[in-house]
Structure formats: structure tokens, C-alpha cells
Amino acid sequence: MGNYGFIVHYFLSNVLKDEIIDPPKITSKTLELGSKYSPDFVCTPFKYTLGTLIESLECGSDILIQMGGGCRYGYYHELQSQILKDLGYKFKLINLINGGNHIKLKKLIKDYNLHIRYYRLPKYYLIAKTMVKYLDSIESYVRKNRCYEKEKGSFNNLEEKMINEFKSCHSYFKLRKIYQKYLKKFKSLQLIKPKQEIKVGIIGELYTIMEPYANYNLEQKLNDKGISLIRFTNVSYLLYEKKRKVKKFLKNLKLKYRMGADALDNIYHTKYLCENDYDGIIHIKSSFCTPEILIMPIIEDIASKYEVPILFFSMDMNTSETGFETRLEAFCDMLEMRKK
Amino acid sequence: MKDCYLGIDIGSISTKAVILDEENKVLSSCYIETSGSPVDAVKKALKIVRVPNDYVLKGIGTTGSARKLIGLMVGANVVKNEITAHAIGTLTYYPDARTILEIGGQDSKIILINNGVITDYAMNTLCAAGTGAFLSSQAKRIGVDINDFGKMALNSNNPVKIAARCTVFAESDLVHKSQLGYKKEDIIAGLCRSVVLNYLNNLCKGKRLEKPIIFQGGVSKNQGVRKYFNEILKADVIVDDNSHLMGAIGVAVLAHRQATNKIYNLDIENIKFETKGYECNGCSNNCEVVRIYKDNHLIDSFGNKCQN
Structure with missing residues (x-):
């Protein structure tokens, strides 16, 4: 998902002696494979992950690791492992968020004779955790400023270089140095700011929002049109901040219940974007994502109160990219016209 | 020599081309069928629309689903999506317009405008049951020429109810109704009504349609659909004489706005x-x-x- 794959690989390859197989990058073949064996009305992340699992199994892996939870996603690994077993694959699927408790993990390690270098665990856990944090902070800077870049592609090239340096770094302090070095480099990239900056917030379901393949590279496309972006959902938000913030959201919105997954967060963020003079909001979700469907009327209502335009996208393998682009283009034109 | 601007709207069903003068008056226009080949359709259209003798062409704009291809072909200076093009075209003639209903061959849109600025829009995402392609295929099915379709609908006093949530189901419902022996007029009127209802249910949910309401796109030429829009919205829906050309006009206006001094010719x-x-x-x-x-x-x- 997004650029995070390399961090998981980095962590596992340094902690385990066993061979780690990276899943191939998500392509249309992944989705085709996934949809073929999925129930039709399940949400798209199920199809993407199932496709990825099949592709990884074909590459020869026998232990699959999945992270997912929050909504019905939490049960997906059960269903997916059943589907894969029916297809005749032999493997072990671990879900790290639901049901990945210590005893099970220990048994698994024993069963498969995994070679864990326990002494390395704390160090690499810390490094990987920090890496996620740094990557997210750089990416949100990129999202905000890439649209003003003077030399096309300069942000993307620099980010790629940074990731390569991250991969070969083996110390916490060195990592921090690399991060600071690149942060400086990013800040010194030349920008041309237009008179009128257009700022748009992206909210929605976490998988679709974070995987560029699933949202047709929405962020890059908007940046290319000269629109500065903000996105709240990223891995460090989900893992470390969400728990703490949810209480604040409930209090702020005077709500009693959460609605599952990121529904509550998105309502709060809609309000935040409206109150902080953002020019527009784009809400993306995968088709059949229940929590997000539930909140659509609510956020539409909030946005119309503040007169902030909001655009909804529902992503599926049946979504036509042409239609998507037409709507997006019209949305950008509209924001520009409103600004004038 | 005076300046003029060309706008081409290449839709799924029809291709429209207009030439506007400096004051946005239509000098020449054409409306032909795309018939699945946008390149040939545009070549044909450009034979029909001609740059008048004492004018020079200063800009070309393209819109519609084949905008990218045709834009390259004619060397357009503006290539715009159809939503913006329709809004701009309408605002040129009706600066105080608030709502634009547009039903084309394969898609339908609604555009809401406030103080001359687009504030909201929607485009059908699900099904073609509320569009021109549906009407023309059903007209063929009942054996009525699409040009008489609207007029026939006006003769009916008792439109049948047709479940038009989805084209496939609408068609089977239609077959069922005609097997029951309903009159053709009533069925046609029912179809027109179902297109309107479907459009309103699909696109206009939760949107306030302020007057003046302007109706355009190929289907706006259909009197039956027009009648039911008036009836259901309880408003006078305005249909311009050039309503079917509005996209092309809009993009010609945009070509005018972004014109450089380059002079174009149409020898393609x-x-x-x-x-x-x-x-x-x-x-x-x-x-x-x-x-x-x-x-x-x-x-x-x-x-x-x-x-x-």
C-alpha cells in the first residue's frame, strides 16, 4: 500500500533470517485475480488484497502477513484464507491486528521454524516506527507543495532518493540525520506560487486513499493541476494518533457513538477543512464501503452549510478512468472559477 | 477582417460544431451523427460549417468525450470537459441562470450556478436509463422515428408508469406494457416521464433547483420530456433554440477568451x-x-x- 511496503520489508528482513518475498506492485492483473475469486459486493480492498495474496503465493511465499481492522476488514483474513485454501494453496495467514496474539505467533514461529533474531527486535522496531513517521511527514510536505514545483518531477525524484537511503540505513540516529538532510533539501526546492492558491482536503476510506493505484493517482493528478493538498489519513495517524484523537472528535462533535473505521474522523476533518478556509473537499471510498456510505449525507450537510464544494468518488474495478477525469477536471475548473 | 472562433463538441451520439463571432453570435453551425467515428464526423462537420468570407479563425476549442483526440487533430487551443463547456455556454446567453439540466446521448448532468459561478454539479454515474441513448433505442423498438417521438408524447392523456431505474428493467417493463395493449402514445409519454423521474432521482438528490432552470442537450429538443420537466418541477424550464449546441458554443467562448494571435485553418x-x-x-x-x-x-x- 503506497510507499509503506519497503518499511515492512526492511523490518522483517532485518529481524528474520528467512527469505522475505515482496508482493509484486499492484497492477490491473492483481485486481483481476482478486475480483475473480471474491464475492461481487465486497468492498474493493478485499479484492486488491486477495489479488496481492495470490500473487505472493505464486512467487513462493508460505507465510502471509496482513494488517487490517476497524470495520469488516477485520474479518477479511478469515474469509480470504478460506478462499485461498479452497484454491489449493498451502500457507499460513497472520492478521497482525485482529487475532495475532502472542501464543499464536509463538506457535507459528515454532511450526515454521522461523529464525528470529530476537536481540535485533527492539532496535529495528524503533527504526521502522520512526521511518513511518518520517515518511509520512515528508509525504504530507510533498502533497502540499509539489503543485508549485519549478522543475517538474523534482519532488518525486528527491523522495525516491530519500527512500533509497532509508533502506540502507541501520541506525536510529543516522536515520534522523538523513531525514533532516532531506527535509532541508525539500525546503530548498524552488517553488513558484501563484497569486491564488487553491487548497483541497482529501478524506475517505483508508485503503483507497493511500494506494495510488486504487485512486488512479488522484494526488499526482491534482498536484499537476496546481492544487495544494492536505490528507489526514496515513499510517502513523492510524497507528499512533487515532486512538487519542477519537475522544477529542467525539467531544468536539458532541457525538456519543463511533461509526466504525474512519467515519468519525472524516466527519471531524470535514468540519476542520470547512472552518479553515479550504477551497474544496474530495471524498473517496471504495465501492460498498459501509462506514463511508453512512457518513456521506452528514458530510454533505456540513459542507453545504459552509458552502464548501465536495466531490464524491466511489472506486471500483468498474469505474471508468475517463469519467473520473472528466469529473475531476470539472471540479478543478469550478474551484478556479469560485476563486476569481 | 473580423475574428471568429470555432467550437466542436464530439459526443457519443452526435457531433456539434459552431462558429461564433466576437459578440458570441452563431455564424454557422451543424449537428450531425458521430456514428462511432469521431474523426470522420468532424471532417464532415467541418465541411458544413464554413468560416465566412470576411472572417479569420482565431481559436478552436474541443469538448465532449472525444475532445482529446479531436483537439490534437485540429490543433485546438482549448480542450475542456463538457461540464465546464456547458456552463460557460449557457452563462453567455443567460447570465442569471441558476440551474442547468443537460441530457445528452450517454450521460446526463446537472450544474448549479450562483452569481455566475458553478457551485455544484453532478453527472450520472450508474446507468444510462435517463439519457438520450435510452430514448432512441426504445423509439426504434416501438418503431417510431425519434424526431416524432416528443410530439407523440404530447397527445397522450394517460402516460403509463414504467419502472425506469435501470435500462434493462425499463425495457422489459415496456415490453410488458405494450403486450397488455396500451396505446403507443401512452407508452411514449410514459417513457418521457420516466426519463425525467430517473434524472431527478439520480442526479438531483439533495440539491435545490433554483429558477431560472435551463434545459439543454440533445434530449431538450424532445417536447415530451420538456413537458414533464415543467410539470414535475412546477417551473418554466427554458430551452434555447441552440440548446443542443450549448457545449460547442461554450468551448468556442473559451477559445475566444484564451485566443492568441495565431490564425487557424481547417484544411484537415x-x-x-x-x-x-x-x-x-x-x-x-x-x-x-x-x-x-x-x-x-x-x-x-x-x-x-x-x-x-
């Missing part, structure tokens, strides 16, 4: 345009890359998902 008749698609096997994305050749020279290619 004898130039051969060819589109070749090939499947790139660089990765498992297998992108369908489209390459456009002008007289066997590659002028552009698109469709790739990666940077290469």
Missing part, C-alpha cells in the same frame, strides 16, 4: 489520422497505449499508467 480534410492501440508489456499493468498518427507521423500517445 485530406490529412489522414490514424489511431493505433497497442498493449504495452513493460509490466503486468498491460496498459492500452493509444498512439495517434497524422499522415503516418506519431503526434501523441496516451493511456500509459506509469511515467515511461
